[in-house]
Amino acid sequence: MDATEKLKVGYLGAATDSGPDTTTFGFMAAKQFFAATEDEVNFVNLPSHGNICKAVGKQEIRFGVVAVENVIDGMVNETVRAIEAAHGHWGVHITGETVIPIELFYLSKDGNPQPTVVSHEKASGQCSRFVNQLKDEGIAVETRNSTGEAAYAASQNGELACIASSRAEQVYGLNRINNTGNIVDNPNSMTRFWIISKEHGNRTGHDKSCFLINLEQAAVGALYRTLECFARHRCNLLIAYPISIPGKLWEYTFLLEFEGHINDDSIDGTWEELRNSGLCLNPPTFLGSYPSVTTNITVPA
Structure with a gap:
């Protein structure tokens, strides 16, 4: 297959005098996720997660692979902010995830x-x-x-x-x-990567869904009442992560990740209830539903 016809997948990697860098964990994650169709993929190196999200949004590449969470160092703010912006501008969604072990x-x-x-x-x-x-x-x-x-x-x-x-x-x-050997603080370190696209992820029955919400700061118990919406529909919370809003003191966007697909009755019902609850300053943002790969990952004894 000609390179111009191949599926373009962006990853975090520098340009060097000898060509695109292929030593980053982003490249390894991209290779892992697209292993079954690697012969049909053209991996494209880009200098930042923001550039990857923008390239997906402008349809310069079809998929992007971006680091979102490490078990030691937590969420990657750069990635979450970039996806939020790309979703707002171009309708970029999270469509998959993959996890790789980290040794440094x-x-x-x-x-x-x-x-x-x-x-x-x-x-x-x-x-x-x-x-x-x-x-x-x-x-x-x-x-x-x-x-x-x-x-x-x-x-x-x-x-x-x-x-x-x-x-x-x-x-x-x-x-x-x-x-010196592996110098990470925890020898079981892993990083999770999101796969982003302008397409929606397929429902598999073992999925996750991700939302962003801006709550009314003056409303007492707003976060509690928001999470109660999910609990009432028996949706299992995986992550609740605050992201500071630039230019606004002490105000946050919350990233919420739950088990389930947006087409599941439980998630869809929660989504509708939350939209009509009056708890959010703006309509909640649905970033995507995607097959879960972390459900069965265990830490070696």
Whole structure:
């Protein structure tokens, strides 16, 4: 199949002198989700989650793969804000999810410590104990757009070290500093990725649905009464996450993720009740329903 005819899938990855970076966890997640049709996919690297969401919205790519949650460092605000904006502008939806294990390594070109370490903000957060030790030693820690971009920078500059994946270590010819192993705070670290598109996800019977709501701050018990709508329809809450609203002090958008599909009677009934409840400043935003892959994931003993 010609590259121009292939399904375009965007992922977080830098452009390098040797071509698109393919060492990020975003690329690994994209490969995993589209493994069954990989021969029909053209993976497109983009510099930020915001760029991925925008490219999906403008139909420059059909699907995007964006990190949304890590079991150590929590939700990725950048992603949630970008999807909210892309949904409002272009009708972008969440249509799937995938989960990959995370291992990160302390790397440099010659395998020796360097005065500056670079990585993605979320990667550094997942290795906070190790990163804090580096800071205590006087080593500067700087942020890059992705772990792959950080690894490429370290491969080009002998005075930089990086925190990146083992794939980045191999692709860019880096070496582990002091033979250090996996440096994440929790060896069972995983990151969940959302698959976004202008299409809707298929109902499977094992699904999740995601909403954004802005509550009337002056209404006593507004959040409680909102969640009560879901409980009354026996909808199981998975996530309730506050996102600060830029320019508004102490006001938040709440991301709510529940078990079930929007076409299920329970979710649809909740949706209608919430829309007519008067609890929300604006109509609640439905970001999508998608097959769940986290239901049966367990942590090794």
